[in-house]
Amino acid sequence: MAAIKFSTQAKDTKTHARMATLKTPHGAIETPAFVAVGTLASVRTLAPDEIRQAGSQVVLANTYHLYLEGRHEVIQKAGGLAKFMNWDGPTMTDSGGFQVFSMGFGADHGIGKNVPFFPGGDLPAGSLPTAGGAESPADLTRSELEAPRKIKITEDGVEFQSPREGNILELSPEISVKIQQRLGADIFFAFDECTSPLSSYEYTKQAVGRTTRWAKRCIEAKTRSDQAIFGVIQGGVWQDLRNQSTKDIASLPFDGYGLGGPVGISRDDIKKVIGWMTSGLPEEKPRHLLGMGSPKELVDVIAEGVDLFDCVVPTREARNGTLYTKAGKVHIKNACHREDFSPLEGGCRCHLCTNFTRSYLHHLFRTGELLGKRLATIHNLFFINELVRQCRDAVAAGAFEDFRQEFYANGAY
RNA sequence: GGGCGUGUCGUAUAGCGGCAAUUACACCGCGCUGUAAACGCGGCGUCCUCACGGACUACGCAGGUUCGAGUCCUGCCGCGCCCA
Numbered sequence: 001m002a003a004i005k006f007s008t009q010a011k012d013t014k015t016h017a018r019m020a021t022l023k024t025p026h027g028a029i030e031t032p033a034f035v036a037v038g039t040l041a042s043v044r045t046l047a048p049d050e051i052r053q054a055g056s057q058v059v060l061a062n063t064y065h066l067y068l069e070g071r072h073e074v075i076q077k078a079g080g081l082a083k084f085m086n087w088d089g090p091t092m093t094d095s096g097g098f099q100v101f102s103m104g105f106g107a108d109h110g111i112g113k114n115v116p117f118f119p120g121g122d123l124p125a126g127s128l129p130t131a132g133g134a135e136s137p138a139d140l141t142r143s144e145l146e147a148p149r150k151i152k153i154t155e156d157g158v159e160f161q162s163p164r165e166g167n168i169l170e171l172s173p174e175i176s177v178k179i180q181q182r183l184g185a186d187i188f189f190a191f192d193e194c195t196s197p198l199s200s201y202e203y204t205k206q207a208v209g210r211t212t213r214w215a216k217r218c219i220e221a222k223t224r225s226d227q228a229i230f231g232v233i234q235g236g237v238w239q240d241l242r243n244q245s246t247k248d249i250a251s252l253p254f255d256g257y258g259l260g261g262p263v264g265i266s267r268d269d270i271k272k273v274i275g276w277m278t279s280g281l282p283e284e285k286p287r288h289l290l291g292m293g294s295p296k297e298l299v300d301v302i303a304e305g306v307d308l309f310d311c312v313v314p315t316r317e318a319r320n321g322t323l324y325t326k327a328g329k330v331h332i333k334n335a336c337h338r339e340d341f342s343p344l345e346g347g348c349r350c351h352l353c354t355n356f357t358r359s360y361l362h363h364l365f366r367t368g369e370l371l372g373k374r375l376a377t378i379h380n381l382f383f384i385n386e387l388v389r390q391c392r393d394a395v396a397a398g399a400f401e402d403f404r405q406e407f408y409a410n411g412a413y
Numbered sequence: 414g415g416g417c418g419u420g421u422c423g424u425a426u427a428g429c430g431g432c433a434a435u436u437a438c439a440c441c442g443c444g445c446u447g448u449a450a451a452c453g454c455g456g457c458g459u460c461c462u463c464a465c466g467g468a469c470u471a472c473g474c475a476g477g478u479u480c481g482a483g484u485c486c487u488g489c490c491g492c493g494c495c496c497a
Contacts, residue, residue, distance in 0.1 A: 039448050060447075098447045107449075114446055163449045194447075232447090260447070291447030312448045319451050320444085335441070373451055 004187065004228040004255055006286045006307075014401040016278060016305035019392045022286055024090040024186035025226055026082050029057045031286065032302045032391055034293055034384045035092060035310035040065050041075065041085045043381075044315060045374040048087045053351065054378050055385030059087055060310045063179050063188075064096035067169065068162055072182045080184030091185040092310075095176045095218075097192035097232060097260065098291065100158050104148030105196035113262055113291060114197065147203065153193065155210065173217035181224050189258050189290075190218040192232035197262035204236040212248040219252060228255035230288055233277050237264050242273060246280035256286040259306070263292065271300050278305035295324055295387065295413040299404050302391050314384050318376035321365050324383040328412035330358075332376070337362040350382035351375065 005023040012018065022029040036043045036056040043051050043059060051059065061081055066072050078084035081091045098113075106112060152159040157172025176191035191214050193207040211234045222229055231254035235241030249257060263273040270292070278287055286307045293301070293311030301309060314324070321333040325345040330337075332344070340358040348354070352361065352375040364372025387407075394403035407413070 035447090037448070044448085045451080062448080065448080094447050099449095102447090103449070112446065189447080258447080289447085294446060297446085309447090311446050312450085313446045316445060316448070316450065316452080320453090322445080331443080333442095368451080370451075 002228065002255060003226050004286075006256070006284065008283070010396045010398075012303075012395050012400040013398065015303035015404070016275075017302050017391070017395050017400045018305060018307070019395040020286070020307060022090075022307070024228070026088075026090045026186050027057075029090055029308070030389075030392060031307040032388050032395075033057050033308055034298070034314075034381075034388050035060045035288070035308055036381060037310050037312045037315060038085070038087075039312075041071075041081060043377070044319065045370070045377045046381075048085065050351075050374070050378055051087070051381070052089070054381035055389065056381055057385075058090040058092060058308075059085075060092040060094060061183065061185065062094045062096070062098075063176055063183065064094075064099040064160070064169075064171065066093075066183060067096070067171070067179050068165075072179045076182040076184065082185075090187070092187040092288075093180045093183050093185040093189070094290070095180065095189040095191040095232070096158075096171045097176075097189065098194050099160060099171075100151065100153065100192075101148075101194035101196055101261075103160050103163070104151040104153070104158075105198065107150050108148050109196075109198060111196070111198070113194070114265055148196075153210075155213070157191075158193075173214040174221045177218050177221040177229075181222070181227065184224075185227065187228045187230060187256070190215045190229060190231045190254070192234060192258075192260055195234060195236055195261050197236070199236060201236075201238055201241070204234070204238065204241055208234050208241050208245045208248070211245065215249055215252055215254075219254070230254055230256040230258045230286075232258035232260040232290065234261045236262055237269065237273055239276055242276040243280060246277045250281055254285070256288060257281055258288045258290050260290045263289075267297060267300055270297050271304055274301055274304040274306060281305075293384070295384065298384070298387060299391060299407050302388075303400070303404055314380040315377050318380040319373045321376070323361075323376055324380050326412065327410070332358065332361050332372075333365045334362075344379060345383075348379070348382070350379045352379040352382075 003025060006020055008018050008020040010019040020031045022031055035058050036051055038059040039062045041061050066075060075081055075084045081093065101113065147153060157170060157175065160169045160171065162169050171191065173191045180188040192211040195204045195207045211232065215231045218229065231249040231252055233242070233245045233249050235245040259274060259277050264270045274289065281287060287305060288308040289301055289306045291311060293309040294313045321331060323330045323332055323344055330344065337358040342358060343353040344358055344361065345353050356375060361372055361375060390403065391400065394400040
């Protein structure tokens with residue numbers, strides 16, 4: 001008896017997009033769906049009713065962050081993540097696997113998961129390696145572009161140093177599952193090793209093997225039956241590694257799949273790499289693209305058969321003053337909005353656009369008023385959720401490919 | 414009237430004789446992809462379409478010393494404090 005139930009409602013004929021309902025113990029999610037990121041059991045600046053009003057259906061918190069200072073034990077006592085944060089809906093938790101990258105290799109080199117360049121120079125245009133051949137990024141990496149220095153990765157697990165307290169924090173498949181069971185989200189992820197976009201083919205191959213062995217240990221460690229677990233696929237931008245990892249993870253009894261690690265920069269590359277994975281996964285289980293979901297690639301990714309995706313960018317950009325509109329991104333802090341008394345986007349039904357002007361939001365950002373960040377976050381989440389809803393409708397109406405073409409036609413994203 | 418001190422980029426500041434000249438704020442832009450992120454980066458005298466290149470103009474004003482002055486000297490002007 002599974003914790004979740006995934007039932008497909010409609011499939012697109014021209015792409016791999018599908019529309020489905022994912023039932024969880026805390027309610028159903030209409031997919032495709034954008035998962036709001038609430039790392040520390042909070043979608044920054046928003047209260048639960050605002051998250052709901054922005055159209056979000058599900059919230060994702062993070063094991064690593066909640067593990068610090070023993071917060072997971074408090075949350076268990078509180079009755080689980082959803083109850084703790086008073087979110088009346090489905091929740092997910094990430095395994096801490098991303099921190100293997102961000103606190104390790106990412107911190108070593110000051111990079112994010114998507115880098116269009118190598119420290120030593122630009123990546124050759126259009127190069128997307130299909131195997132560990134001569135054109136792979138491995139040729140451009142140096143010896144230090146291998147295993148991270150700031151954290152310790154072994155077969156057993158990973159040791160992090162908390163950037164706040166400086167204390168050593170250990171995470172392994174068993175520890176991650178244990179914490180995530182205490183957090184009690186409806187869906188959680190297997191502990192994986194998220195590789196860097198700078199990792200060589202050889203290193204990425206090792207990480208794929210380790211991720212599979214860790215995935216098995218996660219399944220063995222799991223004891224709660226009211227939670228679902230998603231296995232995570234790695235493999236960087238190499239087709240053979242992605243295929244191998246997909247095959248490995250799909251062979252295990254997971255409730256769904258996480259598509260992790262770097263997947264390329266350009267729209268074409270992203271589509272290609274995602275496609276390698278979704279084409280090797282069973283149709284009847286949900287796929288979650290981890291950490292990708294800005295307007296730029298969102299519609300493309302749905303076309304490749306992705307059902308769920310989370311991304312910090314819409315909320316982070318909102319806090320930093322970048323707002324989404326149909327015409328493209330708006331930097332609300334720019335001087336041109338100082339005396340613009342029109343709404344950010346006419347016709348938008350969000351709380352920001354129906355009540356305030358660009359001028360006022362500009363003012364709030366310039367003066368550092370917290371309300372600005374909150375209104376901006378509501379808007380960007382609303383924009384993304386609305387876009388995804390339109391995708392669902394388009395799939396149901398058999399018009400998804402037209403919608404996709406139209407969305408990208410004006411070049412706004 | 415006498416003594417001491419002070420005058421630098423919008424504001425506030427740094428500046429042992431060799432800097433178009435520090436820092437902060439402000440201002441003008443940009444970036445952010447499983448959140449070390451209410452954060453980070455760049456620009457900010459003028460001009461040469463850009464410039465790691467070049468030219469010019471700059472540290473109250475006017476002279477002076479010096480190869481070279483925001484930095485030293487003299488005078489003036491403005492401001493501040495103290496004594497009469």
